[in-house]
Amino acid sequence: MQGYNHGRTLTHFPWRFEIKVITQCPIQPGTNFTHEIILSDEIGTLWWHAHSDWTRGSVHGAFIILPAENDTYPFPTPNADQTIILQSWYNGDYKQIIDDALAAGVAPRTADAYAINGHLGDTYGCPNDTIFLMEVESENIYLLRIINAAMNEEQFFTITNHTLIVVAQDASYVRMFTTDYIMISPGQTMDVLVIADQNVGQYYMAIRPFSDSAAQPSDFITTGVFQYTNNEGGLNASLIPLPAMNDTDAMLNFINQIRYTNVSQNPTINVPADTDINRRLYITIATNTLPCNTSECVSDDRFAASLNNVSFVSPRIDILQAYYRNITGVFTQDFPFTPPVFYDFTGNLTDFNTEAGEGTRAIVVNYGDAVEMVLQTTQLGAGGSHPIHLHGFSFYWVGIGTGNFNNETDPSTYNLVDPPLINTVHSPAAGWVALRFFANNPGVWYMHCHFERHSSWGMSTVLIVRNGTTTETSMRPPPSTMPRCPGT
Numbered sequence: 431m432q433g434y435n436h437g438r439t440l441t442h443f444p445w446r447f448e449i450k451v452i453t454q455c456p457i458q459p460g461t462n463f464t465h466e467i468i469l470s471d472e473i474g475t476l477w478w479h480a481h482s483d484w485t486r487g488s489v490h491g492a493f494i495i496l497p498a499e500n501d502t503y504p505f506p507t508p509n510a511d512q513t514i515i516l517q518s519w520y521n522g523d524y525k526q527i528i529d530d531a532l533a534a535g536v537a538p539r540t541a542d543a544y545a546i547n548g549h550l551g552d553t554y555g556c557p558n559d560t561i562f563l564m565e566v567e568s569e570n571i572y573l574l575r576i577i578n579a580a581m582n583e584e585q586f587f588t589i590t591n592h593t594l595i596v597v598a599q600d601a602s603y604v605r606m607f608t609t610d611y612i613m614i615s616p617g618q619t620m621d622v623l624v625i626a627d628q629n630v631g632q633y634y635m636a637i638r639p640f641s642d643s644a645a646q647p648s649d650f651i652t653t654g655v656f657q658y659t660n661n662e663g664g665l666n667a668s669l670i671p672l673p674a675m676n677d678t679d680a681m682l683n684f685i686n687q688i689r690y691t692n693v694s695q696n697p698t699i700n701v702p703a704d705t706d707i708n709r710r711l712y713i714t715i716a717t718n719t720l721p722c723n724t725s726e727c728v729s730d731d732r733f734a735a736s737l738n739n740v741s742f743v744s745p746r747i748d749i750l751q752a753y754y755r756n757i758t759g760v761f762t763q764d765f766p767f768t769p770p771v772f773y774d775f776t777g778n779l780t781d782f783n784t785e786a787g788e789g790t791r792a793i794v795v796n797y798g799d800a801v802e803m804v805l806q807t808t809q810l811g812a813g814g815s816h817p818i819h820l821h822g823f824s825f826y827w828v829g830i831g832t833g834n835f836n837n838e839t840d841p842s843t844y845n846l847v848d849p850p851l852i853n854t855v856h857s858p859a860a861g862w863v864a865l866r867f868f869a870n871n872p873g874v875w876y877m878h879c880h881f882e883r884h885s886s887w888g889m890s891t892v893l894i895v896r897n898g899t900t901t902e903t904s905m906r907p908p909p910s911t912m913p914r915c916p917g918t
Contacts, residue, residue, distance in 0.1 A: 451748045452821075452876040452892060455915040456482050463911055469495060471697040472601035475513075475575040475619040484524035484882055490515070490579045495601060497695065504693040505597050505606060505623060511573035512564055514654075516614070516637055518581040519543040519550060528886055535722035535732025537645065538883050544580065544637055544652040551636075551653035552665075562654035564635070566626040573597075574622045578614040581882040583639040583647045584817065584856070586672050586680070587612050589656050590633045595623040596688070600852040602824060605691040610671060613640055613684045615817035617854040617880035630658040632665050638672045640681050642859040643814020649675045678859075681815075685856055686830070690848040701826045701846050702800035702866045709795050709869075711803045712835065713737050714769045715818070715857060715879070715889065717811030718786035734887045735811075735879070736786040738766045741888030742878075743790045747915045749892055750874040754908065757918075765791040765891055775808040775834050776860035784810055786888070792874075793891060797898035799869040804835050805857045816884065818863075819854040820893065822875035827855050829864030840864075854880060869895045872905045 457463045472495050479490035492513045497503060518541040520527060531538035543550050549562040566572060574594075578585055588594070588611040597606050598621035606623075614620050635654040639647045651670060673680035690699055715737060722732035734741045745752070745760045752760035769775075773782065795801060803825075805818055826849040831840055844864060857863045878890035897904035 451744050451746065451915065453750045453874060454748050455913050457913050461913075463913060473497065473603065473695055474598040474601045474621045475577065476601045477515075477577045477579065477619060479579065484528045484581065484886075486579070486882070487518060487520070487524045487581050492575060492577060494575060501695065504603055504691070504695050505595075506571055508573035508623065509567070509570040511575060513547075513575045513577070514635075515547055515577045515579050516585050516587070517545040517548065517579050518583060519545045528882075530726075531883075532886060533724050533726040535724070535727045535729065537733055538886075540648045541581065541583065542648070544583065544585070544639070544650055546635070546637060546652055546654040549654065553651050553653055562635075563657055564654065565657050565659060568626050568630055568658055570626050572624050572626065574624060576612070576614060576620045576622055578616050578618055580616050582616070584613060584615045584641070584681075584815070585637045586640055587614060587635070587637050588670065588672055589624060589635045590669050590671060591628050592624050592633060592656065597621050597623055599688060599850060600824060600854060602851040603691050603693055603696050604850055605689040605848065607687045609684060609687070611673065611680070611684065613681045615854055615856050615880060616882075617817055617819045618852075624656075626658060631661045631663045632657045634665055634670050636670045636672055639675055640673070640677070641675055641814060642678050642681075643812045645812035645814065646675070681856075682858070688850045689845075690826075690850050692848070697851070699848070699851075700868065701828065701849060702802070702868060703846070704841070706800035707802045707866070709799045709801045710767070711793065711801070712768045712806065712837070713803065714739065714775055714806045714808050715816050716786070716808045717784075717884065717887070717889075719784045720786060720788065734786050735884045735889035737877075737889060737891050738768070739770050739786050740765065740791050740891065741786040741788045742890045743788050743888070745790050747918055749790070749792065751908070751912075751915065751918065753874050753894060754905065761790040761792050761892065763792050763794045763894070765793045767793075769806075775806050776832075777809065779809050782810065788888070791891065792894050794894045794896065795869045796896050797869060797872050797903050801867055801869055803865045804829075804862055805855070805865070806835050806862045807857045807859055809860055814859045816857045816889070817854050817880040818857050818877065819880045820875060820877045822871045822873060822893075823867055824851045824853045825855075825865040825867040826850070827852055827863060828866050830858065830861065832858070832861040835862040835864075870903075871895060872897045872903060
């Protein structure tokens with residue numbers, strides 16, 4: 431289990447079986463595996479999900495960390511809280527959808543609908559649809575624990591006529607700010623206060639995807655109801671104030687407000703300083719092509735994706751076991767720290783060669799290294815934003831910009847004072863983000879795009895943090911009940 435872990439974020443728990451065989455092979459039918467979860471300073475809302483094929487679309491749930499005994503919230507104590515999970519809805523089997531697409535070398539089809547806590551709302555016109563209803567008391571304060579479990583869609587979320595107060599992201603408190611809507615990426619969690627301070631009635635809560643990619647998701651609005659007790663009156667769909675699906679300004683206006691807050695319930699801020707950094711990575715994010723060699727191929731090329739032009743290949747033995755037991759031939763330790771080829775990443779790449787290389791190549795750093803990672807979104811393929819997620823860590827999101835990252839001038843724009851501490855970052859279309867963290871959690875950690883189609887195509891890699899010099903800074907030995915891979 432990934433009780434091989436130490437340090438801040440056991441946000442990603444051992445039961446997340448990787449579609450890429452990273453930390454363990456799947457728990458087989460009819461068997462079980464007990465997981466030990468060691469929390470450090472997480473507070474608020476996390477989530478768990480399966481990581482085998484596309485099963486996370488329906489195998490997921492909330493993981494809520496309440497304030498410690500005799501501790502308080504750093505905001506007005508809510509009268510109640512409500513978990514809200516945003517989901518993709520397919521009229522079909524998740525595994526069959528991705529298996530068929532991968533075999534044919536094409537993109538999986540877009541979602542047939544979106545859901546709020548499993549309900550499709552009242553906008554799709556299906557006779558058996560149900561709508562999620564949250565009943566509230568006038569003047570009460572509610573803490574919404576919002577999780578985006580959608581497969582391939584970032585989502586706007588709003589409640590009509592009500593102000594949202596954002597208080598946390600990814601199990602870390604943020605400086606409170608008010609907004610009419612949020613934008614949340616797959617993999618992210620956000621804690622949001624809402625006060626039932628309007629006239630007694632029924633008000634829509636609603637979601638709609640955000641996308642700045644040429645490969646657009648389905649532009650559907652899904653509704654729920656924020657209903658006061660003893661309400662009178664109906665609902666009016668025309669009053670839903672959601673941004674347009676391609677409203678980049680609305681997205682940026684929201685995410686740029688997220689900041690760390692210096693409250694006692696948060697860990698003391700510990701951003702690696704410029705002089706601390708001893709591992710720098712500059713990683714390009716791209717959708718690509720590779721030769722298609724199956725009988726189901728619809729063309730000579732298939733869709734692929736990459737980080738630094740390496741499309742990740744899943745091994746048959748999990749990398750954690752191979753690393754721990756020194757099993758050779760499973761992975762290599764030569765992931766490129768810079769792009770193998772420099773070009774105008776954010777320019778017009780219409781006639782550019784889109785083919786990627788393949789490999790199971792890991793990033794390897796030492797325990798305690800101060801890491802800076804710049805993620806550069808490219809315009810290869812459909813372009814667009816990417817939610818990039820790192821297991822085993824939370825990191826400080828210190829910078830964001832448009833165009834190609836300039837390592838001489840852009841670091842001067844970094845926020846090293848109050849950057850948010852998160853585990854999934856929105857890397858914007860034709861732009862970049864900069865992350866910093868100390869590598870203080872030894873082990874083998876998956877890093878991937880949280881758009882499931884991109885992860886399936888190879889937009890991922892592995893971060894290996896070597897053991898430190900003490901037992902406390904080294905991986906714990908695997909339990910005897912660790913699921914074994916075939917042939918090991």
